[in-house]
Amino acid sequence: MRDVTYRYPAGSGRRAEGPPALDRAAFDVRTGEVTGLIGVNGAGKSTVFKALMGILRPDSGSLEILGRTPDEARRTGLVGYVPQAEAVDDDFPVSVRDVVATGRYGRLGITRRLRQEDRDAVDAALEQVELGDLADRQVGRLSGGQRRRAFVARGLAQGAQVLLLDEPFAGVDARSERVITGVLRDLTARGGAVLVSTHDLAALPALADHVVLVHHRVLAAGPPGEVLTPENLALSFGGEVAR
Numbered sequence: 001m002r003d004v005t006y007r008y009p010a011g012s013g014r015r016a017e018g019p020p021a022l023d024r025a026a027f028d029v030r031t032g033e034v035t036g037l038i039g040v041n042g043a044g045k046s047t048v049f050k051a052l053m054g055i056l057r058p059d060s061g062s063l064e065i066l067g068r069t070p071d072e073a074r075r076t077g078l079v080g081y082v083p084q085a086e087a088v089d090d091d092f093p094v095s096v097r098d099v100v101a102t103g104r105y106g107r108l109g110i111t112r113r114l115r116q117e118d119r120d121a122v123d124a125a126l127e128q129v130e131l132g133d134l135a136d137r138q139v140g141r142l143s144g145g146q147r148r149r150a151f152v153a154r155g156l157a158q159g160a161q162v163l164l165l166d167e168p169f170a171g172v173d174a175r176s177e178r179v180i181t182g183v184l185r186d187l188t189a190r191g192g193a194v195l196v197s198t199h200d201l202a203a204l205p206a207l208a209d210h211v212v213l214v215h216h217r218v219l220a221a222g223p224p225g226e227v228l229t230p231e232n233l234a235l236s237f238g239g240e241v242a243r
């Protein structure tokens, strides 16, 4: 992400005055690493994800994902997105297997008929996140942690080389946290890249190789030990965590 500035349009439901959501934000997410994205509520983390997914176009600056534009990266399945659990409607009438299978859609013709190799990729992804036994359950009937695992599996089935995860550990059970962390480690060990936002600063040193501290601008970026200093945290979180 190079010097990205983005201001939500006026009339989009919230206040559009004040600082832009992103203000000349610049940072790298390296392959082979898990990068943690941290910042207070409203700091711009979700906006970073939307820009990386090509859902919004920056007013200025540029983004590149393994040599592609965000749009191309999304369309070709190079980049996968794991939404916050609340983003899934409880009545969403599709099974876990169906959600994971949507990761294959980009590869299918207009009939969207799954081939054997697609079904195999879906099964393998379900196994990897330990949801094989819940594959036929409606996704709205899963716990928050299981839902998150289902969307991680969708990214795996898709063959995404870059995974973006928005708060994957908020309120999840220990097993889901362990499974998701294992998947992220596995992906980076195979040369993939991971960007994960989290409010759990204590978990970051074990989770992330690199940390980006955002507050509309990027306040600091580097190894956890260098970024998570009392000075940086006070700058970003103020009294919230700077004790």
Ligand SMILES: Nc1ncnc2c1ncn2[C@@H]1O[C@H](COP(=O)(O)OP(=O)(O)OP(=O)(O)O)[C@@H](O)[C@H]1O
Pocket (backbone or CB within 6 Å): 008, 009, 012, 013, 014, 015, 016, 020, 021, 039, 040, 041, 042, 043, 044, 045, 046, 047, 048
């Ligand atoms: N659709 C929108 N319309 C107008 N302003 C928005 C919109 N979405 C976000 N914003 C504003 O942009 C800024 C960045 O918001 P963003 O959602 O990216 O923050 P965040 O770091 O993801 O927050 P949280 O931790 O609460 O999820 C905030 O000031 C927010 O109010």
